[in-house]
Amino acid sequence: MSERKAIVVGAGLVGSVLTILLAKRGYEVVVYEKRPDMRAAGFVGGRSINLAMSDRGWKAMEQAGIHDEIKSIAIPMKGRMMHDVSGELTFQPYGKEGQAIYSVSRGGLNLRLLELADAFPNVTLNFEQGTRRVDLRNKEVHLPEGKDSAPLIFGTDGAFSAVRGSMQRMPRFNYSQQYLPHGYKELHIPPGPGGTHQIDKHSLHIWPRGHFMLIALPNEDGSFTCTLFLPFEGKESFENLNTDEEILEFFKTFFPDTLELMPDLVNDFRDNPTSALVTVRCKPWQVDNQVLLIGDASHAIVPFYGQGMNSGFEDCTILNELMKTYEDDWDKIMPLFANSRPQDANAIADLALRNFVEMRDLVGDPQFLLRKKIEGWLQDEFPKEFLPLYSMVTFSHIPYSQAWQEGQAQDELMEKILAMPGIEDNWKTEEVKEVFREWHRDRDREEKTYSKPREL
Amino acid sequence: MSERKAIVVGAGLVGSVLTILLAKRGYEVVVYEKRPDMRAAGFVGGRSINLAMSDRGWKAMEQAGIHDEIKSIAIPMKGRMMHDVSGELTFQPYGKEGQAIYSVSRGGLNLRLLELADAFPNVTLNFEQGTRRVDLRNKEVHLPEGKDSAPLIFGTDGAFSAVRGSMQRMPRFNYSQQYLPHGYKELHIPPGPGGTHQIDKHSLHIWPRGHFMLIALPNEDGSFTCTLFLPFEGKESFENLNTDEEILEFFKTFFPDTLELMPDLVNDFRDNPTSALVTVRCKPWQVDNQVLLIGDASHAIVPFYGQGMNSGFEDCTILNELMKTYEDDWDKIMPLFANSRPQDANAIADLALRNFVEMRDLVGDPQFLLRKKIEGWLQDEFPKEFLPLYSMVTFSHIPYSQAWQEGQAQDELMEKILAMPGIEDNWKTEEVKEVFREWHRDRDREEKTYSKPREL
Numbered sequence A, B: 001m002s003e004r005k006a007i008v009v010g011a012g013l014v015g016s017v018l019t020i021l022l023a024k025r026g027y028e029v030v031v032y033e034k035r036p037d038m039r040a041a042g043f044v045g046g047r048s049i050n051l052a053m054s055d056r057g058w059k060a061m062e063q064a065g066i067h068d069e070i071k072s073i074a075i076p077m078k079g080r081m082m083h084d085v086s087g088e089l090t091f092q093p094y095g096k097e098g099q100a101i102y103s104v105s106r107g108g109l110n111l112r113l114l115e116l117a118d119a120f121p122n123v124t125l126n127f128e129q130g131t132r133r134v135d136l137r138n139k140e141v142h143l144p145e146g147k148d149s150a151p152l153i154f155g156t157d158g159a160f161s162a163v164r165g166s167m168q169r170m171p172r173f174n175y176s177q178q179y180l181p182h183g184y185k186e187l188h189i190p191p192g193p194g195g196t197h198q199i200d201k202h203s204l205h206i207w208p209r210g211h212f213m214l215i216a217l218p219n220e221d222g223s224f225t226c227t228l229f230l231p232f233e234g235k236e237s238f239e240n241l242n243t244d245e246e247i248l249e250f251f252k253t254f255f256p257d258t259l260e261l262m263p264d265l266v267n268d269f270r271d272n273p274t275s276a277l278v279t280v281r282c283k284p285w286q287v288d289n290q291v292l293l294i295g296d297a298s299h300a301i302v303p304f305y306g307q308g309m310n311s312g313f314e315d316c317t318i319l320n321e322l323m324k325t326y327e328d329d330w331d332k333i334m335p336l337f338a339n340s341r342p343q344d345a346n347a348i349a350d351l352a353l354r355n356f357v358e359m360r361d362l363v364g365d366p367q368f369l370l371r372k373k374i375e376g377w378l379q380d381e382f383p384k385e386f387l388p389l390y391s392m393v394t395f396s397h398i399p400y401s402q403a404w405q406e407g408q409a410q411d412e413l414m415e416k417i418l419a420m421p422g423i424e425d426n427w428k429t430e431e432v433k434e435v436f437r438e439w440h441r442d443r444d445r446e447e448k449t450y451s452k453p454r455e456l
Helices: A013-024 A056-064 A069-074 A106-118 A162-167 A243-255 A265-271 A308-325 A328-358 A366-381 A389-394 A401-419 A430-445 B012-022 B053-063 B067-073 B106-118 B162-167 B242-252 B265-273 B306-324 B331-359 B366-381 B390-392 B401-419 B432-447
Strands: A005-009 A028-032 A051-052 A075-077 A079-083 A088-091 A099-105 A123-126 A133-135 A141-142 A148-149 A152-156 A174-189 A203-208 A213-218 A224-231 A275-283 A291-293 B005-009 B028-032 B050-053 B075-077 B079-083 B089-093 B101-105 B124-127 B133-134 B140-142 B147-148 B153-154 B176-190 B201-209 B212-217 B224-230 B275-283 B289-295
Touching: A013 A056, A013 A308, A051 A106, A051 A213, A051 A308, A056 A069, A069 A099, A069 A106, A069 B079, A075 A243, A079 B331, A088 A133, A088 A366, A106 A123, A133 A162, A141 B275, A152 A162, A152 B201, A162 A213, A174 A265, A174 A328, A174 A430, A203 A328, A203 B106, A213 A328, A243 A265, A275 A328, A275 B106, A291 A328, A308 A328, A328 A389, A328 A401, A328 B331, A366 A401, A366 A430, A389 A401, A401 A430, B005 B012, B012 B053, B012 B106, B028 B101, B050 B106, B050 B212, B053 B067, B053 B147, B053 B306, B067 B079, B067 B101, B067 B106, B067 B306, B089 B366, B106 B124, B133 B162, B153 B162, B162 B289, B176 B265, B176 B331, B212 B331, B242 B265, B275 B331, B275 B401, B289 B331, B306 B331, B331 B390, B331 B401, B366 B401, B390 B401, B401 B432
Parallel strands: A005 A028, A005 A152, A028 A123, A079 A203, A152 A291, B005 B028, B005 B153, B028 B124, B079 B201, B153 B289
Antiparallel strands: A051 A099, A075 A099, A079 A088, A133 A141, A141 A148, A174 A224, A174 A275, A174 B176, A203 A213, A213 A224, B050 B101, B075 B101, B079 B089, B133 B140, B140 B147, B176 B224, B176 B275, B201 B212, B212 B224
């Protein structure tokens, strides 16, 4: 058994990236994936799930060596386009000029990562080999037939991880799975004439409706992948949308401008499954400095901050940097990573839950829109002192936990500013700047400014 | 299959009480327990784990018909006896004159409940029949050999419940298991000459030492069952107590007055296992109005409020009352119980975690002792308006969640009172009463007084 052998359980997005990074450092990597090889079928574009790649994800693409290639087929979304019930549009930029999040197809990305991994002579990909369990004492992966072992085993097998399942049987393993009362269903806006986009290509479209919402992300072929987030039970809910009439009536009432965009609405609605939204947290993430969970396997989160894939990819880049710093001494790397990273995973899990409220409810609120405008102005006025929470999470590599802490302080600041008399009419004032400066001095004293990254 | 058949999985304390209550209402009850019949070996008194029975538990004993019998062999503990490092004692009553919690032996109680259950012609007890899983669709209990089914299945199989294990595979099952960094180990104080108790018989003894503590509960034979609660890792921890010398030195430093009470200390310490402390929460508790989790199976808690068994027994009495009210219509009973009871289970779980800090840390704090005295006085002065949190939990049947809410309001009140100048010298004053009256008026306005029990 090679000292430099590593087993990767699960060849999804995170498992594929980790495999590439390990292969680049010279490890012999053996991958076990329970699904068939997606390359055999070839990638069918268009209708697969879309993801929003942002800075943390791009860093992993860089380290994997496919940043430029993926960026050339990703679609920049510069902001949110809100659709109100009357069909009126409002645009909110995500960041400053030139900043965007990128719509990428999960299937296309995964396929490309697998091809790249397979090109390494020191990588072996095994498909239709679902891991049943891991013998944590002997570091053995039990497969449908036979078993394999290695001094390093990585569980990148997602929210329902079999590797984590084995760890759950250890004494004193903390574990939690929490579902939202909401489910989601994928829908589809086909391309317009000549493969054009029927609504703005460079926006993430949101139809916020209080307790529920519809979103749409652009695809290269002119179509949009839509997702309806709706409670399972209650007045407006999946349980009350059964007949064609009920479905159509619901969309007519709440999303009237989508009806002509989605000619297959009723069929899509009935054919596509309704899926649940889970947050998974656990600790410890590692066993004996040899077995480690990353990605959804240790921190599945809800999709509302667009950070599920990005946080999993950041796990990979942090591990990559630790391998370099500690020259592949996993007795140092594993404890460092597994003791520090969970607090960041918890922070982005909390932020993602909080952002659901923002997306479905607040983005239509005038007070919220005012806050966003003031934040943008403060960022212009104090570019070194103020980075809004969304930008810290999306366009920086500041640890999530630090961003969340800073974000809570920003909440206090903005509450103060929004309580100033007449603020809605006049906010580009010296008084607002003075409130900011005072807040910033206090933050400095607390030594918690975002500009001081926490040590890993 | 009889319409009135019920399967009870697990014949521990809660399972036995539920079986008796179901049998009394005429159900055909079939019980499957994975351990051997404890009656075969006979009950060996003395060294088993002790529990503190309080009002909620006694109510179940009443409904099961063995209140008087159990009370005659239970030992009232009227308060906490704190032992400081120098051996000095301080006594704190738990409630008013005549109020006490009762030390009972888990083994003795379980044995008696089993005998009682077995006396019903409509009860069948099966031992060494561990449930592997429950087929939730077909309502079948899968046993080592064969299976059994019933229209009602109760999971009373404890913190590591197999019934819950089957429910965890359902979509959208929320689940959490959280361990404390502390473990516990049982120790023993033997009887004094002639079966006398070497320390006060009618107290729960506590040696609070900040991050850890020792406690002792009296047994009928003159002995005490002791439990050491200590972190697994760190400076003072189980991992650092390995040799005889380390163990003795630790007790000499922190519990010097126990050395002569525990002649077998070192052997007990090495022979007895170190166990973990878990809090389990989950939801939903029931499936299809037919399968229900109660007791530790759905809400295992840490032992620091003495409410683990009591809360499980309260599950039984609430179900018993619902059976009477709704004439065994489980389509009404199950949703009512399973939608309302988890908030009480969550409240006592939180309270138990909080009480660990109180027991190991605060009981030696002068400010805390002052607070307890003022609370006692307020209760005397305003017997209808003020019931301290501990009494609500221990000596009442107020729903836990309501007690916890009221307790948080009491925290605010006491904070105000303890901040009054010179309070430590003079607290039986008109000013303190005025602060209380104002607080109470505010509470009344909020319509949250503890005297208004929440509807189930």
